[in-house]
Amino acid sequence: MHLELTGSACGARIAGVNLAAPLAPETIAAIRAAWLRHLVLIFPDQDMDAKALERFAVAMGGLYRDPFLAPLPGQSHIVAIQREADEISPIFADTWHSDWSFEKNPPAGTALYAIDVPPSGGDTLFANQHSAWEELAEERKAQLIDKIAIHGARRGFATGGLYGDRDSGRTMDIRAADSALATQNHPLVLQHPETGRQGLFGTWGYILGIEGMKQNPAAHLLLTLQNWQIQDRFVYRHRWEPGTLVLWDNRSTLHRATGGYEGRRRLLHRVTIAAPP
Secondary structure: OEEEEOOOOOOEEEEOOOOOOOOOHHHHHHHHHHHHHHOEEEEOOOOOOHHHHHHHHHHHOOEEOOOOEOOOOOOOOOEEEEEOOOOOOOOOOOOOEOOOOOOOOOOOEEEEEEEEOOOOOOOEEEEEHHHHHHOOOHHHHHHHOOOEEEEEOHHHHOOOOOOOOOOOOOOOOEOOOHHHHOEEEEEOEEEOOOOOOEEEOOOEOOEEEEOOOOHHHHHHHHHHHHHHHOOHHHEEEEOOOOOOEEEEEOOOEEEEEOOOOOOOOEEEEEEEEOOOO
8 A cells, every 4th residue: 555645734645455345454454544644535546336335434434324315226325426517506515514513423534436527627625624723823722622513404404405495406316304403512623533633623504603602703703713724724625537536534624515517527426434433
């Protein structure tokens, strides 16, 4: 296994590993160690079917069932992140977030495998939230360290949300529901359960407010903080190529999709990875 850093705020490219085949225990351990250290791993030149994707997710920690996204027919955990060339609906997931941070036990990570990607556009951005925390002024850290964030999916996945009843013309099978009105509290500053390293967890979008704060000052704090969290110096921009699998740590990063590929098809398969018990 050969590792090469991206030279950005996070991320490393991994060569010399065939993810289509079962992995030896020592290879799994090496990949997991690299994942925890570099937060985003890029595996080019892979040839993976649904079975291989699920096997990889199990090796990395376990399978996690995505809320609000229907799996592919005949599958339980593989979701198509798909946009056809003639679609005009808003780009899916083009706001900064940590996957499913509104759940009681959010997933450890996500893996996305590129099948059909445009020659340009459609990049995915990743923001290192350990660095975003560590580079804050001490006075700011003191202000945030004990804050409890209120997470929820209503803005996107409730029936009245972005992907709800008013959404149309979309290829992806999104199942909006009023279960998205539920909320879940998590520390704004998370100590990573496997590394112990602190980082900012989540951001405006899935974070609806701050426990004990009125809505307007909480919103101001969260929007100001997001402007800090997504600075270019914390961001790695991934440009997709067919056959590439990207694995990221949802406990350490934010990410967002980008557009810029109008008139082109884009298809990736996704599997979400459960946190260790």
